[in-house]
């Protein structure tokens with residue numbers, strides 16, 4: 001999982017608007033999105049408050065829980081650590097972009113089948129992190145690898161056993177399928 005620098009980067013066309021406000025444009029789940037935001041706006045708040053993509057959760061204020069994980073240019077990122085302006089021009093994928101219509105993404109289906117959730121609060125971040133693990137580590141994941149790779153995602157309900165089983169099953173099921181909406 002990577003962390004963007006906390007300083008805004010002139011990656012794309014984020015342009016000054018009103019005082020302290022910038023227009024940020026990016027591709028989110030395959031669709032163009034833009035909004036005028038305070039330059040200090042975090043990506044997670046851009047997604048939730050401006051785009052109404054509330055599947056990405058905020059579970060802490062210490063960058064520890066992973067409930068906010070999305071993909072930025074194909075890599076998992078904790079969106080509470082990323083300024084929206086630093087993603088100007090980027091391709092962002094959120095949990096809302098995984099399913100294809102009524103058909104769940106294989107990783108979502110694996111969490112459902114293996115009961116990898118209870119309250120579900122951590123689940124969007126878990127699933128986005130899990131898809132990223134598969135993208136980086138492949139489809140055959142042993143238990144130790146999954147547990148190590150999920151260090152940055154906290155769940156206070158499940159005890160992780162079922163989450164690990166779900167990630168392993170989802171990884172295998174993702175073989176030969178599209179990895180994530182970008």
Ligand code: FES
Pocket residue numbers: 057058059060061062063064065066067068069078079080081
């Ligand atoms: Fe981002 Fe907890 S809300 S790590």
Ligand code: FES
Pocket residue numbers: 116117118119120121122123154155156157158
């Ligand atoms: Fe409740 Fe993970 S299912 S926090």
